[in-house]
Amino acid sequence: MLLEVRDLHVEFRTRDGVAKAVNGVDYGVDAGETLAVLGESGSGKSVTAQAVMGILDMPPGRITGGEILFQGRDLLRLKEEERRKVRGAEMAMIFQDALSSLNPVLTVGDQLGEMFVVHRGMSRKDARAKAVELMDRVRIPAAKERVRQYPHQFSGGMRQRIMIAMALALEPALIIADEPTTALDVTVQAQVMELLAELRREYRMGLILITHDLGVVADVADKIAVMYAGRIVESAPVHDIYKAPAHPYTRGLLDSIPRLDQKGRQLYAIKGLPPNLMDIPPGCAFHPRCPLAQDVCRTDVPPLYEVTDSDADRGSACHFWRECLHG
Amino acid sequence: MASAPATASAEPILEVSGLYKHYPLTQGILFKKQVGSVKAVDGVDFTLRRGETLGIVGESGCGKSTVAKMLVNLERPTAGSIKYKGEDITKLSGRALKAVRRNIQMVFQDPYTSLNPRMTVGDIIGEPYDIHPEVAPKGDRRRRVRELLDVVGLNPEYINRYPHQFSGGQRQRIGIARGLALRPEVIVADEPVSALDVSVQAQVINLMDRLQNEFDLSYVFIAHDLSIVRHISDRVGVMYLGRIVEIGKDAEIYDHPTHPYTQALLSAVPVPDPEAREHRERIILAGDVPSPTNIPSGCRFRTRCWKAQERCAQEVPALVVPPHLRGRGGPEAHDSACHFAEAGSVMRSAPGQVVPTEAES
Numbered sequence: 099m100l101l102e103v104r105d106l107h108v109e110f111r112t113r114d115g116v117a118k119a120v121n122g123v124d125y126g127v128d129a130g131e132t133l134a135v136l137g138e139s140g141s142g143k144s145v146t147a148q149a150v151m152g153i154l155d156m157p158p159g160r161i162t163g164g165e166i167l168f169q170g171r172d173l174l175r176l177k178e179e180e181r182r183k184v185r186g187a188e189m190a191m192i193f194q195d196a197l198s199s200l201n202p203v204l205t206v207g208d209q210l211g212e213m214f215v216v217h218r219g220m221s222r223k224d225a226r227a228k229a230v231e232l233m234d235r236v237r238i239p240a241a242k243e244r245v246r247q248y249p250h251q252f253s254g255g256m257r258q259r260i261m262i263a264m265a266l267a268l269e270p271a272l273i274i275a276d277e278p279t280t281a282l283d284v285t286v287q288a289q290v291m292e293l294l295a296e297l298r299r300e301y302r303m304g305l306i307l308i309t310h311d312l313g314v315v316a317d318v319a320d321k322i323a324v325m326y327a328g329r330i331v332e333s334a335p336v337h338d339i340y341k342a343p344a345h346p347y348t349r350g351l352l353d354s355i356p357r358l359d360q361k362g363r364q365l366y367a368i369k370g371l372p373p374n375l376m377d378i379p380p381g382c383a384f385h386p387r388c389p390l391a392q393d394v395c396r397t398d399v400p401p402l403y404e405v406t407d408s409d410a411d412r413g414s415a416c417h418f419w420r421e422c423l424h425g
Numbered sequence: 426m427a428s429a430p431a432t433a434s435a436e437p438i439l440e441v442s443g444l445y446k447h448y449p450l451t452q453g454i455l456f457k458k459q460v461g462s463v464k465a466v467d468g469v470d471f472t473l474r475r476g477e478t479l480g481i482v483g484e485s486g487c488g489k490s491t492v493a494k495m496l497v498n499l500e501r502p503t504a505g506s507i508k509y510k511g512e513d514i515t516k517l518s519g520r521a522l523k524a525v526r527r528n529i530q531m532v533f534q535d536p537y538t539s540l541n542p543r544m545t546v547g548d549i550i551g552e553p554y555d556i557h558p559e560v561a562p563k564g565d566r567r568r569r570v571r572e573l574l575d576v577v578g579l580n581p582e583y584i585n586r587y588p589h590q591f592s593g594g595q596r597q598r599i600g601i602a603r604g605l606a607l608r609p610e611v612i613v614a615d616e617p618v619s620a621l622d623v624s625v626q627a628q629v630i631n632l633m634d635r636l637q638n639e640f641d642l643s644y645v646f647i648a649h650d651l652s653i654v655r656h657i658s659d660r661v662g663v664m665y666l667g668r669i670v671e672i673g674k675d676a677e678i679y680d681h682p683t684h685p686y687t688q689a690l691l692s693a694v695p696v697p698d699p700e701a702r703e704h705r706e707r708i709i710l711a712g713d714v715p716s717p718t719n720i721p722s723g724c725r726f727r728t729r730c731w732k733a734q735e736r737c738a739q740e741v742p743a744l745v746v747p748p749h750l751r752g753r754g755g756p757e758a759h760d761s762a763c764h765f766a767e768a769g770s771v772m773r774s775a776p777g778q779v780v781p782t783e784a785e786s
Contacts, residue, residue, distance in 0.1 A: 138622040253713045254485075283484035283649065285710045288693035292709060310623055313652075313695030317702060336699045354627035356656030358679065358694050364634070365656065367627040371592050 099167075100304045101150065101189075101272055102126040106164035108145050108328075111157060117375040119145045121328040122164070124402070127304040129271065132295075134307045134319035134336070136351075140372055142328035143308050147274050150306075151191050152181045169271070187217050190265035194277035196257035200249040206233075206260050207245035213267040232263040236293060255286035259293065266297060272304045279314065291318060312355055316340060324348050327373050327383035330402060334412035344405050344414035344423040346388050382416070390418050390425075438611060438643050439473040439496070439529075444505035446491050450718060464717050465491040466502070467667030470744065473611065478637065478644040480658030480675070482651055482690070486714060488667040489647045493615040496645060497531045498522065509611075527557050530609040534616035536596030540588040546599055547584040550574070553606040560607050573602040576639075578632060594625035598632065605636065613645045618653060630657060651694050655679050663687045666725045667717060669744060673759030681756040683747065683766035686726050724764070732765045740764065 108120035120142040127133045137143040148154040150166055152173065166173040168189065173181065193199045201209055210232055211225030220228065226245065233241035236259040249257060258278060265273055275294065279287040295318055298305050309315060315322060315336065322339050324332040324347065332345035343349040353366035370387040373379055379386055385395040394417055402413040407423060416422055446466040451457040466488040473479050483489045494500040496507060498514060506513045514525050533539035540549055550570045554561045561569050571581035577598040588596055597617060604612055614633070618626045634657065636642060648654050654661060655675055662672040663686065671684040682688045689708040696705070710729050715721055724742050727733040747766040750758045757768045 138624060255713065284651070284693045285484065285689060286713075287695075288707060288709055291695075292707075311695065312623070312697040316697045316699045317695045319699075340697065340699050351623055352697065354624055355697060356627075356630070356652045358652045358655060358691065358696060365627040365631055367631055368624040369628075371594065371625070372622070 099126045100129050100131075100169065101306075102165075102167040103146065103150065104165040104167065106146060106149060106166065107162040108142070108149055108154065108159060109162055110159050112376075115376045118378060119159075119328050119375055120149070121378075123325070123328070123330055125323045125330060125333065127272065127306055129304050130298070130302040132298065132305045132307060132318055132320045134309060134315040134322045135325060136309060136312070136315055136322055137325035138310055138372055140327075140375060141325040143325045144276055145328075146325075147191070147276055147306065147308055151189065151274060152185055153191070183217075186213065186270070187268045188270050189272040189274065190268070190270045192258075192261050192265050192273065192275040192278045194280050196254065196261045196281075197249060199261060200257065202249055205246050205248055206252070210245075210260070210264055210267060213264065217268055228267075232267055233260070235266070235297075236260070236263045238263075253286075254282055255289060258282060258286075258290050262290070262294060262297070266301070269301060270303065272306070273298070274306045274308070276308045277310070278307070280309070280311070287314075294318075312351060324351075327378050328375065329383065329415060330413075331384065331415045332413065333402070334405070334408075335410045338408060338410045338412055342423050344408075344412065344419045345416045346390050346418075346422050347384050349422060350387075390416075390421060392418070435474040435476055437472045438475045438510060439645075440506075440508040440511075441472070441492075441496075442470045442506055442508075444469040444492065444495065444507065445503040446488070446495060446500060447503045461718050464667050464720055466495070467717075467720065469505075469664075469667075469669055471662055471669060471672060473643055473645060475610075475643055476637070476641055477660065478646055478658045480654035480661040481645065481647045481664060481669075482649065482654050482661060483664030484649060484690075484714065486666075486717065487664040488717075489664050490615050492664075493531065493613050493645065493647050496611075496613045497529050498526055499531075523557070527560070527607045528609045529611045529613065530604040530607060532597075532600050532604045532612060532614040532617045535620050536593055536600055537620070539600055540596060542588055545585050545587055546570075546574070546591075549588070549599060550602045550606055553603065557607055569606070570602075573605060576605065576636070577602045578628075592625070593621050594628055597621060597629050601629075601632065601636070605640065608640070609642070611643045611645070613647070615647045616649070617646075619648060619650060626653070633657065651679075651691065663690065666714060666720060668725065668762070670726065670763070671759070671761045672744065673761075674756075677756045677759040681759075681768055683750065683757055683759070683761040683768055684726075684763045685730050685732055685765075685769075687761075688769045724762070726763075732763075734765070736764055 103123055103125050106120055106123045110117040110119055123146050135143045149161055207226055207229045210229035214220040214225040214228050230241045230245050238244060238256055238259055279290050319336045321335045323330045326347050332348045343352060350368040354368055356365060368387055373383055381397045382395045382400050385391040400415045400417045402415045403419055405412040405414050405419060444466055445468060447462040447464050449459045450461045452460045469492055481489050495502050502515055507515050509525055517525060547570050550573055551566050554566050570584060574581045579598055618629050646657055658675050661675050661678045662669045665686050671687045682691060689710050692708040712729050715728055721728050723739050724737040727737040742762040742764050744760050744762040746758050747761055
């Protein structure tokens, strides 16, 4: 396994109390594989990724437990110096908002080239040539001329390509993409996702795709981890989860999205609101919103049960996963 | 969503024709001279009938939000007319304008910035009554606001709370309640659910649907999410670079699109079904949308269109039923602004699971 997160816990100390953002997350990605982490805002999907990358703001954030094994090493035990060498060179991240992730007063060539100057000790001139090569690779037209331009001179889709180029620069083994296409229009989104998938195949990288978009996930993921209130509530290969979800939250999500190819009469709406992370409900965090909830759900936290009724390797953190899977 | 009676026969409540909004671009500090213009809206026509939902889709920068602003008179058009029950509201001012505005209300995209953080929910929803006191006499306002809170599914006891005490979905309900306060006939909703989480989106859409039936509302529903627009709309218009390029009933647009842009747009939408991955054809458009300051001659989509020919650079295609499709009738025969419009099947997934109907919470 390229990356393995084990029983990760992260909390944030705020004036109003402790927010438990991540409460025991396990997931893993192999080389050449795409893992989609699906969840709504506040589910802990981005915080987990930031912990993996080592870019969590600490304080107020604090990792209170768990391991992050990357190529066998526990990243949480590394010194910041060593960690910095991993970051960028061996794993890289693509952010949602390309405009605010790029430096507005440096040309894109300088920003791309900086990777090679810092990590590879190249001269400015060689680094510039490398930058042009990268821009070509992510199919930015007229790369030779555009390498001298500033981020604001690029369109949203082109900026996201530059972010991808930057992430690819040192040919990392793992890329984490946090909502990479959420800010883009659908036609541009299709271009960017296509590019990302192609490059992943070419370099055999592991990809963690963080998103709330069930459509994008169905298009590109190999396996899915669904997060709710800082925990993984369901994990499964992509085909199985869409065919028959084994957790009522996943089922609710799938039923609540309007579909292009169907015109339903009324959308299913998951009742209530996502929980407050300072006051997560006891037992199963989803029970106040769950149509299947019983007494046991209010008291006992469900472990990630192995879904034994399926050939695939899948898990569900629901006491009644069987009812959900077959119901 | 389709309300029971066919809306085709209903009377038009809004008629928009030849609508333009050009923003001037100037140069110079003291002596400003106009060097060009941003053609945000560049000739838009449509009709909204009573009780109907007209969806307008398009990508960012296509002018859909500018159209919304002109409908509620937050922007004055450069040219063209917007007729509300036969009266051109772009020519009105003063008292007459105020009276019309009461009947056309707006729901905004971002429930975090469109509510004043220093006002209580009661003041926010009741504020329209300060401007139009004839709707509710002073003593009656609190009661009305409580009623409205109840109608949009919020606890009437929350009347003294502030916006930050609510979640995104609840805030959007507050925005909707404010829109309803004056009992308007038309609601213009600009991306009302795009800032919300998936599970909350469905709640708000179901609410808008229920309110439409309850209050006999007509919606102009603007969004970039094509699935949501299909779900809620009776008719759909597709905008590109300031113009509607195709318009028709929802099934005509979604199942039988004839304009290449609509076809590309639909093919790009990810379908939440991994089985569809292998057998779908995706039309990936080359390049970016041209700048609205410098719109291509002839057909504005031609620079990205795989069908473009000589004629497309010369002649602006009109938004009419294309002549070669007219005779055949059927769902392909709807307005499409393309010289070479033809039915193109957009590959979709096999019929998926049935969406269960359940009472809204």
